[in-house]
Structures are given as structure tokens and as C-alpha cells.
Amino acid sequence: MENFKKILKKDFKKKIRCAKLSSVDEDEYGEEGLLRMDVGYKFGDYKTLRFLGSGGYATIWLVKNKAERTYEALKITKSYIGDREKAEKEADFMEYMMKMGTHRNIVDFLGGFQITVEDACHLVMRYEVMGPNLYDIIDYKTKFHPDVVRKMIKHLLKAVEYIHRQHIIHMDIKTENMMFEISHEDIRDMAKSTDTTHNIYHLDLTRANSKFTLKLADFGLACIIGPSNEKADPPASPFRPPESVLTLTVDFPIDMWSVGCTIYEIVTRKQLLSCTPEDNDSYRLLHKLAKLLGPIPKAPFTIRTRPDALSVFGDDDCIHQGNPNVRRNFANAARKYLNDDDSEAFAKFLIQFFEYDPKKRVTAKEALKNWFIVPKGDQSIRENEVICLSKLTYNIHFSVNKTSESAFSYAIENSQLLAVFVCQRENSIQGQPLS
The missing domain is CATH 1.10.510.10 (Transferase(Phosphotransferase) domain 1)
Structure with missing residues (x-):
């Protein structure tokens, strides 16, 4: 049986390469830019484990939450006030939806906080880890x-x-x-x-x-x-x-x-x-x-x-x-x-x-x-696709936009071998980790 599983693994566990994740240009770390981080960077209860990607105004990291002993994806914004406002708006909507109950087809929002490094403030949004x-x-x-x-x-x-x-x-x-x-x-x-x-x-x-x-x-x-x-x-x-x-x-x-x-x-x-x-x-x-x-x-x-x-x-x-x-x-x-x-x-x-x-x-x-x-x-x-939040707890430390406040009041099982999707990445985070 063990040999049979090895044969299955060899024949069916194929690597499929996806597009490279976006890299981060060095100039993105300038004034009012991204927080310079690397694997092993520690802040609060979190330790960075892996760079997952970047978007228009943030990087995304796989981290270990030492307090809760869980893995999370952290979206960490640039310090530019306009980018922080975008992130705050996103967090407001996610918090609003989480109060209604999570949904199987909406990414789970776990909360947020802000960190200040060398007088630069960055907002951090906590999400479940996705593929x-x-x-x-x-x-x-x-x-x-x-x-x-x-x-x-x-x-x-x-x-x-x-x-x-x-x-x-x-x-x-x-x-x-x-x-x-x-x-x-x-x-x-x-x-x-x-x-x-x-x-x-x-x-x-x-x-x-x-x-x-x-x-x-x-x-x-x-x-x-x-x-x-x-x-x-x-x-x-x-x-x-x-x-x-x-x-x-x-x-x-x-x-x-x-x-x-x-x-x-x-x-x-x-x-x-x-x-x-x-x-x-x-x-x-x-x-x-x-x-x-x-x-x-x-x-x-x-x-x-x-x-x-x-x-x-x-x-x-x-x-x-x-x-x-x-x-x-x-x-x-x-x-x-x-x-x-x-x-x-x-x-x-x-x-x-x-x-x-x-x-x-x-x-x-x-x-x-x-x-x-x-x-x-x-x-x-x-109906069961909306999950009650009675057991879900999260903390949010963002300031709610007062203009929108009134609006918010409204396996591998059965020994089946699966195709393996491999997202090709590049080690694109530059510079030294902050001490």
C-alpha cells in the first residue's frame, strides 16, 4: 500500500506554476512608503514568516500570531496618509460585514491595529491566510x-x-x-x-x-x-x-x-x-x-x-x-x-x-x-452559508469614518491525490530588517 501511494504521488502530484507575485521596488520604501521588513521581523505578538505579495499601497505577509498560536495574513500599508485612509475605509467595511456574520465566500477579517516605526505610522489589517x-x-x-x-x-x-x-x-x-x-x-x-x-x-x-x-x-x-x-x-x-x-x-x-x-x-x-x-x-x-x-x-x-x-x-x-x-x-x-x-x-x-x-x-x-x-x-x-459570529472575536483599533457611521447602521481525504498549484515567487524584499 505504501508503494502504491508513492506511485500515485509521482504520477499525479504535478507542479503547476502560476504567475510571479509582484515585486517591491526599492523606491516604495522611501518617505511615507512601505515598512521595510524581512522574514523574522517581530512586532507585538507577530513574527513574519513569508512574503506573500504586494498591492498598490501595502505588502502582505504570512505571520505567526504568538498569542493566539495561529497563522494570519497581515496587510501592512504605506505610511502616506492617503493610503492609510484607503486601508481604514477597507477595514470599516470589513468590520461592518463581520458584524453581520461571516460568509463562506468572503475573506475573513480578523481585526486591525497600527504600528509606528521611526515616526511613520502604518495600518495593519489582519486576514485569514488564503491561497x-x-x-x-x-x-x-x-x-x-x-x-x-x-x-x-x-x-x-x-x-x-x-x-x-x-x-x-x-x-x-x-x-x-x-x-x-x-x-x-x-x-x-x-x-x-x-x-x-x-x-x-x-x-x-x-x-x-x-x-x-x-x-x-x-x-x-x-x-x-x-x-x-x-x-x-x-x-x-x-x-x-x-x-x-x-x-x-x-x-x-x-x-x-x-x-x-x-x-x-x-x-x-x-x-x-x-x-x-x-x-x-x-x-x-x-x-x-x-x-x-x-x-x-x-x-x-x-x-x-x-x-x-x-x-x-x-x-x-x-x-x-x-x-x-x-x-x-x-x-x-x-x-x-x-x-x-x-x-x-x-x-x-x-x-x-x-x-x-x-x-x-x-x-x-x-x-x-x-x-x-x-x-x-x-x-x-x-441560510447556513452565513456563519454566526457568536464564537468569533476580533479587535479593531481603527477610527471609524464619522461620515459613514450612519450608513453602517443599516483531503487530502480518501487518499485522493490533488493537483498541486505552485505560485512562483521571487525573493523581492530588499534591505535589512529593522532591529
């Missing part, structure tokens, strides 16, 4: 079982349905912000590993009954539904709907457009809209959308319209760039990964996310009932 993001797995181009694709989409929709019920608009839904839950075994192995080039995760995405959980992360751009949202940052260009260009309206349909873009990427392994830096020109983006999805009418965007927006429409009150067969194009894009029937069902399902009129765009709750997602009539929303 690779969906973008890295898609980028590798491993072939998923069609039922795995459905499950991925379902997990995304469940997360969005939940936050919308809590009156929250995420504003940054994309594959990079969908994270895979990993086992305690994986976390422990990652913490003990001396290999600084790879993280190894046991994830099986090739079989119909593959077990995994995807969670929505990064609420740094999120906002509460309401009239104060006019200044909210829009989604990135590839995920941005027409109303966020043409009007001041910020509402749930913005997220649903981004969800549609994300679903397209999950199924086809390509972004729906490839954007260059020049496409940050909002009206250039509209012309690309019209070419891809058909003429954009002015009628849905006449309320709370931006002052200069109406000039982009032609004499017939439309933006024209051709008349593509959108449904056929969606189906053809999916055929490399789905059979003909599923490709047609996918196209019919997806087109609902790209209704130009936000009022006609599908909601997360409606999408979860679509037979492309639940072909066997499975119940898509279950």
Missing part, C-alpha cells in the same frame, strides 16, 4: 472541469449577492480579487518552507466533484449604497460599465457588469475587453464597448448625467461601432472549454450581465437561479 488568486490559476491555463467552472461562478455570485444584501457595492470585482481557501496543512507547510521561490497549494480543479472554496477579497474601493457615492472610484477600465462613464450613478448594477467580465474570463481564459493606458480615456472606452457589444443608446443615461457626456452620442442618440452578434461571439469564445450546448447556455446566461440599461441588468440573486449555474436544480442560496 492563490483566480487570475493566477486562469493565467496558467489549466483545464477545469465544466462543473468546476460552474462552481467558481456560483461562489462569485454568492459573495456578491451577500454584500449587496448588506447594501455594499464592491467596485473592484475581478479575478485578482477572488482567492482560493487553502487547508491548514498548506498554511503550515508554507510557513515552514525554506523554498523562497514557490508556494505549493493542494487544489484539485480537474474533476466534477472537486472540492474548493473561492472567496471575494479587497474591499478598498467599496462603498455603501446612497447619494454620497458620486465621488466613488470607478472600476478599472476592463470592468467598467457605460453608466460609470456617462453618469454619476453608483449602484449595484456596476458590480454586476464587473461580474460578467469576470465570468467571461473564468470560462474563456481571456479578458472581455483588453485595455491600454490610453483607454483610461472614458469615451474611448465607450467606443470599444460599442464595437464589442453593439450600439450604446443614450436613453438609459439621461438621469444624473455627467455634463460633457451627451456630446459623445450621434444624431440618432447612439454610439455606433458596428452591430456584432454578441451571443454568437460569446458562445464561440467558450467552445474551447465547453461543449456546444454548454457554450450556447453560457452565452445566453452571460449576455444578461451586459444590458446597457442598469435597470434591466441581471442581479446576483437572479443569476444564481440560471440553469447554466444550477443545471440540476440545486438550491443556490442556503
Whole structure:
């Protein structure tokens, strides 16, 4: 039996390399920049074990919480006040949601605190340790079982349905912000590993009954539904709907457009809209959308319209760039990964996310009932997916933004060998640890 297991391990435990994690440029450590750290850095009850990545304004570290004897992921911001305010906003939303109860498809927030080093203040947010993001797995181009694709989409929709019920608009839904839950075994192995080039995760995405959980992360751009949202940052260009260009309206349909873009990427392994830096020109983006999805009418965007927006429409009150067969194009894009029937069902399902009129765009709750997602009539929303917080404790030391305070009041089992996803990393943290 032992020899049989060794043979299985040799044959099936394959290493799949994901994209390299982002490196940290030396100039990011300058004045008002990142906290210079290295493996073994100690502060309070925490000791850094491994660099996990970096974002626009923070680094993420795997740490050991010595007081609670647990592993956590710490997101540590730059000291620049604007970046600290972004982090504080993110923490406010996470705290608000945690009070409602945790959800299986939302990354768990454990609290936060601030540290001051050499007169520079950095905010620290504590999260559960997660595995690779969906973008890295898609980028590798491993072939998923069609039922795995459905499950991925379902997990995304469940997360969005939940936050919308809590009156929250995420504003940054994309594959990079969908994270895979990993086992305690994986976390422990990652913490003990001396290999600084790879993280190894046991994830099986090739079989119909593959077990995994995807969670929505990064609420740094999120906002509460309401009239104060006019200044909210829009989604990135590839995920941005027409109303966020043409009007001041910020509402749930913005997220649903981004969800549609994300679903397209999950199924086809390509972004729906490839954007260059020049496409940050909002009206250039509209012309690309019209070419891809058909003429954009002015009628849905006449309320709370931006002052200069109406000039982009032609004499017939439309933006024209051709008349593509959108449904056929969606189906053809999916055929490399789905059979003909599923490709047609996918196209019919997806087109609902790209209704130009936000009022006609599908909601997360409606999408979860679509037979492309639940072909066997499975119940898509279950009460037990929201977990009571009676036993969950966390501490938050951030100052709550008073302007939003009123708004907040509203295995390896059965000896099955799993595919091993290896996120290639580089030892990119420069400089000496602080003493």
C-alpha cells in the first residue's frame, strides 16, 4: 500500500506554476512608503514568516500570531496618509460585514491595529491566510472541469449577492480579487518552507466533484449604497460599465457588469475587453464597448448625467461601432472549454450581465437561479452559508469614518491525490530588517 501511494504521488502530484507575485521596488520604501521588513521581523505578538505579495499601497505577509498560536495574513500599508485612509475605509467595511456574520465566500477579517516605526505610522489589517488568486490559476491555463467552472461562478455570485444584501457595492470585482481557501496543512507547510521561490497549494480543479472554496477579497474601493457615492472610484477600465462613464450613478448594477467580465474570463481564459493606458480615456472606452457589444443608446443615461457626456452620442442618440452578434461571439469564445450546448447556455446566461440599461441588468440573486449555474436544480442560496459570529472575536483599533457611521447602521481525504498549484515567487524584499 505504501508503494502504491508513492506511485500515485509521482504520477499525479504535478507542479503547476502560476504567475510571479509582484515585486517591491526599492523606491516604495522611501518617505511615507512601505515598512521595510524581512522574514523574522517581530512586532507585538507577530513574527513574519513569508512574503506573500504586494498591492498598490501595502505588502502582505504570512505571520505567526504568538498569542493566539495561529497563522494570519497581515496587510501592512504605506505610511502616506492617503493610503492609510484607503486601508481604514477597507477595514470599516470589513468590520461592518463581520458584524453581520461571516460568509463562506468572503475573506475573513480578523481585526486591525497600527504600528509606528521611526515616526511613520502604518495600518495593519489582519486576514485569514488564503491561497492563490483566480487570475493566477486562469493565467496558467489549466483545464477545469465544466462543473468546476460552474462552481467558481456560483461562489462569485454568492459573495456578491451577500454584500449587496448588506447594501455594499464592491467596485473592484475581478479575478485578482477572488482567492482560493487553502487547508491548514498548506498554511503550515508554507510557513515552514525554506523554498523562497514557490508556494505549493493542494487544489484539485480537474474533476466534477472537486472540492474548493473561492472567496471575494479587497474591499478598498467599496462603498455603501446612497447619494454620497458620486465621488466613488470607478472600476478599472476592463470592468467598467457605460453608466460609470456617462453618469454619476453608483449602484449595484456596476458590480454586476464587473461580474460578467469576470465570468467571461473564468470560462474563456481571456479578458472581455483588453485595455491600454490610453483607454483610461472614458469615451474611448465607450467606443470599444460599442464595437464589442453593439450600439450604446443614450436613453438609459439621461438621469444624473455627467455634463460633457451627451456630446459623445450621434444624431440618432447612439454610439455606433458596428452591430456584432454578441451571443454568437460569446458562445464561440467558450467552445474551447465547453461543449456546444454548454457554450450556447453560457452565452445566453452571460449576455444578461451586459444590458446597457442598469435597470434591466441581471442581479446576483437572479443569476444564481440560471440553469447554466444550477443545471440540476440545486438550491443556490442556503441560510447556513452565513456563519454566526457568536464564537468569533476580533479587535479593531481603527477610527471609524464619522461620515459613514450612519450608513453602517443599516483531503487530502480518501487518499485522493490533488493537483498541486505552485505560485512562483521571487525573493523581492530588499534591505535589512529593522532591529
